[in-house]
Amino acid sequence: MRPLRDAQLGAFTFFASALPHDVCGSNGLPLTPNSIKILGRFQILKTITHPRLCQYVDISRGKHERLIVVAEHFESSLRDFQKQGKTASPEKVLQIAFEVLEGLEFMNKHGMVHRALSAHNVLMDCKGNVKLAKFGLYHMTDHGADVDFPIGYPSYLAPEVIAQGSFHPSDPSHDEAPLPSGPKTDVWSLGVLLFELCAVRLNLAYTVILSFSGCMDDIVTVLAEEHGCLDTIKTMKSLYASSRPTPAELLRDPVFSEVSCLYTPFQKPVSLFSSSLRCAHLELPEDISDLCKGLHYLSERAIDEVYHLWCLAGGDLEKELTIKEIIQSKPPICTLPNFVLEDGESFGQGRDRSFLLDDTTVTLSLCQLRNRLKDVAGEAYYPLLEDEQSSLPQSNSSNELSATVTLPLIIRERDTEYQLIRIILFDRLLKAYPYKKNLVWKEARVDIPPLVRGLAWAALLGIEGDIQAKYETIDKDTPIPTDRQIEVDIPRCHQYDELLSSPQGHIKFRRVLKAWVVSHPDLVYWQGLDSLCAPFLYLNFNNEALAYACMSAFIPKYLYNFFLKDNSHVIQEYLTVFSQMISFHDPELSNHLNEIGFIPDLYAIPWFLTMFTHVFPLHKIFHLWDTLLLGNSSFPFCIGVAILQQLRDRLLANGFNECILLFSDLPGGNMSWYLHLCIFTVSFYSKVLRQGQMLLDNKQRYYRHGYKQMKITLKYFFLPSLNLTRRSSISEVSPRISAEDLIDLCELSLTGPTKRTKAGKPKIVAVDIRSQEDFSRGHISGSINIPFSAAFSPDGELVQCPATGILQNYRGRVIVVISHAMKSAAMFAAHMVKVNFPRVCILDGGINKLKPTGILTVPSPQI
Template sequence: MKPLKDAQLGAFTFFASALPHDVCGSNGLPLTPNSIKILGRFQLLKTITHPRLCQYVDISRGKHERLIVVAEHYERSLSDFQKQGKIVLQIAHEVLEGLEFMNKNGMVHRALSPHNVLMDCKGNIKLAKFGLYHMTDHGADVDFPIGYPSYLAPEVIAQGSFHPSDPSHDEAPLPSGPKTDVWSLGVLLFELCAGRRLLQNIDITERLKFILTLGCMDDIVTVLAEEHGCLDSIKALPENVLELLRKCLTFLPSKRPTPAELLRDPVFSEVSRIYTPYQKPVSLFSSSLRCAHLELPEDISDLCKDDDEDYLSQRAIDEVYHLWCLAGGDLEKELTNKEIIQSKPPICTLPNFVLEDGESFGQGRDRSFLLDDTTVTLSLCQLRNRLKDVAGEAYYPLLEDEQSSLPQSNSSNELSSTVTLPLIIRERDTEYQLIRIILFDRLLKAYPYKKNLVWKEARVDIPPLVRGLAWAALLGIEGDIQAKYESIDKDTPIPTDRQIEVDIPRCHQYDELLSSPQGHIKFRRVLKAWVVSHPDLVYWQGLDSLCAPFLYLNFNNEALAYACMSAFIPKYLYNFFLKDNSHVIQEYLTVFSQMIAFHDPELSNHLNEIGFIPDLYAIPWFLTMFTHVFPLHKIFHLWDTLLLGNSSFPFCIGVAILQQLRDRLLANGFNECILLFSDLPEIDIERCVRESINLFCWTPKSATYRQHAQPPKVAGDNGFGKTATYYSSDYQDIPKTDLSREPLALCDLKAEMSPRISAEDLIDLCELSLAGPTKRTKTGKPKIVAVDIRTGEDFNRGHISGSINIPFNTTFSPEGELVQCPASGVLQNYRGRVIVVISHAMKSAVMVRKQSHTQTPVYTGIFLQATSRFRNDVLLPYVGKRKKRKSSFP
């Protein structure tokens, strides 16, 4: 968005027309409220940026179909132009520039009037309220007409007013075209030249009759001048101005020019030379250079700012409004203070009421439900006072500074302490959010060059205002995504269309934006684009839930929502959307079961005993990455961390959720657990994220290995996979894989309750146990216990330092039963530790794991398959060849 500069934030309100409560649509669902429809259409207006248009910022939906619109605003309007010395042709040219840009985006103003043509401090034209006609569906969703009778074109007046609920109208009139604004501009320019308002002192009926009779006149300009007694003033105008007025005030639309045609007219041949054609800024993801327009001034000192510079005015309008809300701004309160919103006693809102004596009172039409186009200026004093201690350097952070990213200011200590506060508090802290937004804004503008710094700052938190672009950067989106999206056929019917149509009205419809008709249209297009562009995959129920977060954050950029979704699915849900995905799902759920057993064996035992397996509750979790079970505001916080991890991090999220429900699960049986998950209790997402990170950092990478996960990217690939790994490969001379062995068949994997790990991860775990107290038990003993079940002879030839030898042949019977002997009693001394079973024979290791798991439920078994690489004379030398391990998250 454009910078705030000398502009102000203005707000105006109106009511959408109410719908009957007992009427349903053709799909059997209640009708979408008109306010929701308007809210959905409004989103496009936020993308319309032009020097001649006031920038739309936000829309808020209140009670009784009330809508409050926030937009760029200026106090001076068309009536001040004469005082500023503006000539008519310049005014006309600037207004036409704004109208032409609107027309290119499929819009018309239809509400041109003197108080909707504003002027900034330099005298430049700014058209206000230009989106009212668009957002109300050409006036169909409100009870008032769009436009002012004195300035409406004759063809608009001839159509009359229209309301969908009016049975006297069989069909709606055709929407107004660009030429209607040209007539309105002609009336405005005529008033400016005549120095008086037209048709203001006669009755509305007579006024409309007069306009319609102009169709019989050859020279409408002369007739208007004679009618209002200003013929001499009009005749004194330059010929090119008179010619412009005649072309604008052409009665027949077929002969009236459009704004684009009028701009190219010879009457503007001299004026157009002083204007530079507007060039739309290059978006973040495109094939064009974003910095091609940047130039250094001849005097480099011009870049220096004064100490009293208003830094806040240099920020984008949407940023300033977002901070204004955080600083305590309340739209309804501002409008109430200006008496734009007036509350009435409930009895006065009834259609009629009867007193005790039988006297009846009827209520006329409530004028408050009509349009009051008064714009209230939102005061920024409270925001500026809140940010007064923020130093100027904070608005221009140095990205190469390796020190703290928090700027030095009078409140730097306070900002440093804010980082440690809960995320929900940080997101509501005005000063902290200002710093984070500015930092992310600069990093994203330097993307992909600053991709690593985006990752670094995302580990702290992601400001909600820039979350959409930040996610795209974390997913490695690059290139001209718009061209790719437009090349996909989203219109030709396909068999999946029916299922998509059924799923969309049930997907996160509590959200006003996604439940709007525009939201449904965008949902359908993005989902269909994904299905068409991935012919090897199919649409499964749940894909709509996956799409929802990306569409919400990129509502005005379908291409980016599609690109993010297309990058997210192969990373976290690789092959989940195959036509036959049973083997992928079953492997995923089996690994998840092993993760539960690894981190909480007591809970795992209980769930297995009552038969409450992950197949009964976890499929919607992982198929939708938790978007089917959590509302969007929780998904945003969850995915902020998820996107920093690899495909195994969802396992840790699932375990963290179970641990929050642990006490209730342990106390209940199968039926109670089914009921518990049918209506999932409130989950503390921040705690879930925090515990997921802890679980992940203590989970060996190879324990979550899946053969159906996305294959690792080849060396030299600059995509997401190379940057976003939790652990780099710890070895220089062995393959960079999650396991140093062949993967297990699904049937063998299901037969094992605990995960297997590679020798590399075993060495890592042993080193972490010996590194410090953070990975030790309360007694200070290492939490990792390596149990070597080979024969004593093999053990003596070489073993891992600190490992315990419990020979299988002396501790277990041939049937696999645990024999009571001194060696077997050793396991009882390590209750609560992680036990790693090392053996040449995997069958023996499985028996040890089963027995230890049964006899001491708090054990977690991780067993290692022996390979030639890790024989006695090879295992220990690998310790010296390893790289430094990344032990922190991520």
């Protein structure tokens, strides 16, 4: 969106038509409220940016089908110009006509018409340029079908519109809706506006002109000749639409030739993900010192940013409208359409005028926001992106913001000053993407401002190139077998959200999902794909191509092969690793769940298939995925463990039936708590392999804590066998660690001991279960030898508990079981888990993997 500059924020409100409560649609579901339909159609208006159009910013839905629209606003209008009682100069008339036509033509290119053109909807900025307001009302209300009032003003409506009369879908007297108004309707309205500008007596009634249509041409001729635009005004005021030109045709009229050369043709800004070169046109004044004189830094920010900050600073739309008496509360009894007394006599009231359109626009004061940001230094609006900024002196506001970083995420997201700084920084970084990709990653580890989350996620997923062109080449219209399942799933996917539940949301859902299915012929649609699509579609509602690109990049990274036609082996593999992680972190809980038969197959498949979008509402998914996108493919396991940990006490106290009921309606939980535990859990995992796929590529990453930024060094581990199946590894309850990770974890060398904590105790202990003879031939320095034969009989029966004795002193540390046979190592580790030893794992490949490394030591013979 363009900068706020000298504009203001304005809000107006209206009611959508109420639907009957006892009527359902053809699918058996309740009808979608008209207010939600309007909310969905409104979204595209936010993308229509032109110098002659007031920028739409937001829409909110209130009680009783009330809608409040926020848009760019200017106090001055053409009505104010008319009230001065002076006729406009010919030059001014041509300027206004040309600028209005520019705005109308741009709307027409987007398939829209104004239909509500009037003197008070033609606003004027400080330079006297035209800004058309309320141009989206006709579009968002489905040509007036979703409201109880007509769109437009009788004094300016074209004859063909008046001839159609009023229409409402619930009116039984109309068989079908009239055709929507076209571009020529606005040309008539513009003709009336120009006629008013030229007329000396402004109270000349429009109805009188129609009554004396025979002399109307003479009146127009006299006025038009005086202003030098005879043919133009006469064609605008033609009673027949067929002989009336369109805005595009009028702009080519020779009368505008001298005016058009004074204007620079509008060029749509290049999007972030495209093949076009992105550049900025910069002009510096002759005297650089003039650059900052009288500069209001906030006015240079985008309109949507200013509105977002206005809301954070305590802005309340309904309160503002109530203060101006646009919204008036009434006692409940006064809002009833009628009521009946005991004797059967009924009393009613006339039509409530408040449900009709009040086109008053209330200006939203920015004083509170400016006062909130008064201590933010000017340098904060233009941050340095490189290391040089660390050498700059910090102001008091900078020190306060540094302290804000340590606060919980939910507080940071509601802090006006903090969000201003973060939004400005991310805006600069994203405009420089992909060249500043590393800095985007760095700042995302702190947090991601909600206002830029959609683009930030796209950057974290590495989206590049002309995504729109690629998306347009995908056939999203030809019927395919999957269409039926998509149609069934969409009405059940996050329909609590007003945006996704709107008809426009369903259309976009269908297109993005179908594009993914068509473009991935080796994969299939599984239930849950719609839930995966929901976060991306919500954040990129007006950019289907970006939603599709993000989903296409997300699935291979976190759901590799999950959408194969036969994905049973992939899911079983995933569940096996998850079971081993539960055993590793919480053997007591793992043992209990296994004893009652509550295995991950019963509850965890929807978790991983939808990356928890089936478990949590969208606002919690956003925070979870902010961290997930910074991590690797093993992070979902950690989220699953975190969920079980939060429910640990309830799970341990209940049996199978109670656990089933608990997971059928899983509580939302504390997202900060989840993230805290996930970060703790992920610190024990790295290099997870599934079917030969490397899921982690970095040793170190920064993860955002729920309360503070912290650095986590990922040194661990786990490595299931490459041909792992649920059946073959059911007894292998502990995960495996690779030899490379064991060496790195322990910092083993020919001379170095195992890695130790600050207290001097080793963080990891190696338990070598080979015989004493094999142990003496070579072992890891500092390892403990507990021969398998001393603990288990040849038939696998437990002889003595290896956990009693020396291993009790190592409870809580990572225990790596080393053997020459994986079966015996798995049995030994399983027993350790059974007696509730946490953090037990197995060396993958056994001692043979360590022999070529040269790190095994042989004890010196005693003399």
